[in-house]
Amino acid sequence: MANYEFGAGIWMFQQFIDRYATDAYGPEVDTIKAIEKAAEVGDIRVLDINYPFAGDGVTVAEVREALKRTGIRAQAITPHLYMREFQLGSFTHPDPKIRQKAIDLGTKAIEIAHELDARYVKFWPGQDGFDYPFQVDYQRLWDNSVEGIRSVAQSDPSMQFAIEYKAKEPRSHMFFNSSARTLLAIEDMGVDNVGIVFDLGHSFFAKETPAEAVQLVARRGKLVSIELNDNWREWDDDMAVGTVHLIETLEFLAALRTIQWQGPLLLDQFPFRENSVEAARSSILTIRALERVLDRLDLNALAAAQGRHDALAAQRVVLDLLLGTGLVKDHD
């Protein structure tokens, strides 16, 4: 059993709001309190932490102290590149002054990452993209995306950076929208310290085959981190792991074994209407149970079936495990 360490995006323990429930789904939660809630889960060892921190006057020292107190490590720092001032874009904003602000915020995130011993700085440029046909010059959008991230990455070759792609939301079309396109853009950056955060739900949402796409990224040496969740494949619903796409989640975990991923696995959920601590526990329980299922997987039988592209045989190997009856095996 791959005994993965678990982590989470800190946002899953904070306040959720959307365009309808403008009074939010629950009370405000500052970064310190969110770290404490993460610790409540019991299995969260690392966090992806947003910067600027949530809460008035919360300092780096306080965050470091909260992490130390709870035994949690900072895994990543994710700058808020998608707030009001970046609504038309961060690295691709039409105004060069705002583009510079995005770069400055990226640079600031590096500083925080060093102070908190985080492993990487994550870019999720949620406002970079467009909403309407004819709205932007696509070549300039590409160039600005590449140049902006390159600029931050070159400023600190000792830091690892990672881009998290998503098809859309909040823009109707986001710039970094698939694994393959992000790999091409990273090529164009021409730097060695930029890779990809592979978010399982975003891969479902991009209509990728996650078990395939993660191997594509890994083979090119660009896999920096893994985030897990689930959705209905038409939106970034950020649900608990395995609750809709159980079989493909299992296949994804099998792929992580193939590429010998050592972890950690970070949860990226938005439990709008659920208890965040319980939502994290549910996902971890599911992942561990799926890992036990994989421990029992007959790899030879599966390889033999895949060697023939034999869909029914491959499926039987898997469904027999999930349905746990031996009934399937008896038949063959």
Next chain:
Amino acid sequence: MANYEFGAGIWMFQQFIDRYATDAYGPEVDTIKAIEKAAEVGDIRVLDINYPFAGDGVTVAEVREALKRTGIRAQAITPHLYMREFQLGSFTHPDPKIRQKAIDLGTKAIEIAHELDARYVKFWPGQDGFDYPFQVDYQRLWDNSVEGIRSVAQSDPSMQFAIEYKAKEPRSHMFFNSSARTLLAIEDMGVDNVGIVFDLGHSFFAKETPAEAVQLVARRGKLVSIELNDNWREWDDDMAVGTVHLIETLEFLAALRTIQWQGPLLLDQFPFRENSVEAARSSILTIRALERVLDRLDLNALAAAQGRHDALAAQRVVLDLLLGTGLVKDHD
């Protein structure tokens, strides 16, 4: 030319927020100020107004005065059935006390509608539905939806009510999700004063053919109101009219002529990154231009093509008008 009166949902002139830009896309706008912005558009004659009003202590009298001052009429009152307390549902909330609160808010909306001379009370029960497989008892969800709205509708037979369906958001699955399903639920209510607000964008989003679906609703005598906007068909993007689905928007406007819709046409947009007044003006300009196109439509040629299900001939009639060159006609 159908000389429609125009209107809008008042929300398009207020503040937008989403789960990422939690500092919102612009400043707060109270109901009074939103009415004034609507008036700035120049062609907005009616408004769908949310209740409770936005802004501290805004009173019905103040709203009535603002309407009078700007020459705008209240077309509809839409109660906020989708705020924090209704996050698990309004008419379908598991707690009967919250269900009663939803009914009470509906009843209050009737009162406001009478005070502002609004033509109907609109229900958009955005939180009624579910997010996960196995989460709810579907029969109870149906029954509670039907009973809740019936209860409000029966409390005032003199008032018109209308349900606005949408496939999803904020729930991953909303209860009233298509025109046909909403018609069935209305049947089950067994009251005469509940109909449908047909939102063009929601119909696109539900993967309906809007020109077909609006006729289905109208033939059953349940069409109460029309809202217009556009989207990319996979989310309720609430964009300016005709910017993506120009041909189907034209077809929809043609269908409104077929059913002899007298108007008004309400805009339902969320111009997150645009000027709201300009966003409304753009849509109105487009609709009026499309109406002029329809004025020139060769109805006999179109009917002849449709009589043969002749797609190419029907398309040529339409594309010739849009591309405005006469080139197409010369060919035939």
Next chain:
Amino acid sequence: MANYEFGAGIWMFQQFIDRYATDAYGPEVDTIKAIEKAAEVGDIRVLDINYPFAGDGVTVAEVREALKRTGIRAQAITPHLYMREFQLGSFTHPDPKIRQKAIDLGTKAIEIAHELDARYVKFWPGQDGFDYPFQVDYQRLWDNSVEGIRSVAQSDPSMQFAIEYKAKEPRSHMFFNSSARTLLAIEDMGVDNVGIVFDLGHSFFAKETPAEAVQLVARRGKLVSIELNDNWREWDDDMAVGTVHLIETLEFLAALRTIQWQGPLLLDQFPFRENSVEAARSSILTIRALERVLDRLDLNALAAAQGRHDALAAQRVVLDLLLGTGLVKDHD
């Protein structure tokens, strides 16, 4: 355990072709041979049989004999309303002579159904619909669909009829495209002997929640038959049961218990690249295994969770069963 009888659409044992592999995925198989292949599965007790039969000169007597010999019953007769001559529609064809041909073929199917003791005649009017915007007059499409089927149904009140809806293919827009819309059209027919064949894959494809939609149909007394398969939710892939949507298939089978469906369950698969007999066996093994899972389902725990709309608790009840470890339960 619901000890369902199993059946299949006979087409799954015949030849498959598509627009690319125009030399077909395998050899021709006539109706007699297809019945024999169905019998090979070992658990197929009933068949939905296309008329006209496949193969030169195959007679009703021969089919009856083959059924008798194999111990299989005819469950339904499905007339080929979607061949070349009906390419612009069957009941909705622009030419009234072709519409009459569709009615005549429906009438002939009744006769065959009586001769083979089939329980119902199924309509799958795959060519009724449209492909292009502006191509058809939607009201006439609706009326012709309703009138055509009503006409066949009225011709034999002793026979049961059932419509199988599908969103699209071969038309880009099929007329009977969802459960709710089909229920409305059936209402308009004003006859008692027309209901719905609920195809699980078509419900996925229509972006319905199958466990919800089947209850909607059943509560209105219109559920005639159940067909099972799976797909990727964006096309009618006709795959083996439970291979993609395992959790929702389980939820669907649970819903069949709720409505006390007595069976049979028919498979509707197109195993283009697989052995048809094995493809059927795989599905039956999966369904039986899922039924055993349901036998162990803690209905009280699930009802309690659903009573609170508690997604995480409901999911844990289910995932604990599928992942079979007890790990989940220990946690609570």
Next chain:
Amino acid sequence: MANYEFGAGIWMFQQFIDRYATDAYGPEVDTIKAIEKAAEVGDIRVLDINYPFAGDGVTVAEVREALKRTGIRAQAITPHLYMREFQLGSFTHPDPKIRQKAIDLGTKAIEIAHELDARYVKFWPGQDGFDYPFQVDYQRLWDNSVEGIRSVAQSDPSMQFAIEYKAKEPRSHMFFNSSARTLLAIEDMGVDNVGIVFDLGHSFFAKETPAEAVQLVARRGKLVSIELNDNWREWDDDMAVGTVHLIETLEFLAALRTIQWQGPLLLDQFPFRENSVEAARSSILTIRALERVLDRLDLNALAAAQGRHDALAAQRVVLDLLLGTGLVKDHD
């Protein structure tokens, strides 16, 4: 006005069949007759021709003669890599003997291309991919795809090759499924003579922004050919150009000007229920009309709007042209 030369895939003048209308939508048409039908269109100058040819005993000499007689040039040769024997894959078939057959057919296509003076050999490996989770080893699928095409390409460095990507059909998941992924695979081939056929409909279907994606391909020097058609974005409907996505088709044609595409433009339609010659004429009329619209496009106004990412201003520039009234301009 870009005075493009037009062409077509020869298949659009041949017989169509699908899995339901197994008696086909019309009579058989051999390659010679298809060339003659293409010539009937009046504006078709080049053809993408499938090999093996359709029709018993049709020879290269006969095809060359028919081309000469009609004044049409062979633009591309597309080998039938997706017939029955390749149903589990061509370059990725599990059996190395079939993989070799695919390579041999590719080599044969080169020979035909030379004999007919075609500019490139097109690969559309429609059966390379998978249908079920767990069915294949994704890394092997990638390697086999890359190696197979590299092998053919290396066999004749003087010939140009081009891959046409598509998301799915006939496989539920095709290997070459997007522009970005195909670019990555071409990189891995390490040869200079393999590029991309950019099919507008496939780009819509892949949920790309075609005007963006074609520039991505062109900037990397991999754009070999352009095919046009339209669809409903959820399937490869192969409809007449501009009939659904008029605005995005206009944006795509504008992008072709940006990259200074010199043509030709090939039509790739499957007019199942329409006259093929008329279907081609409709598309050409539409494209020419859109080109005239582009001639009138105020490039400075558009560039200014795009320089600000000003969606409404950019849209007004475009809608004013399409709605042809000047009304929009008067407003500004």
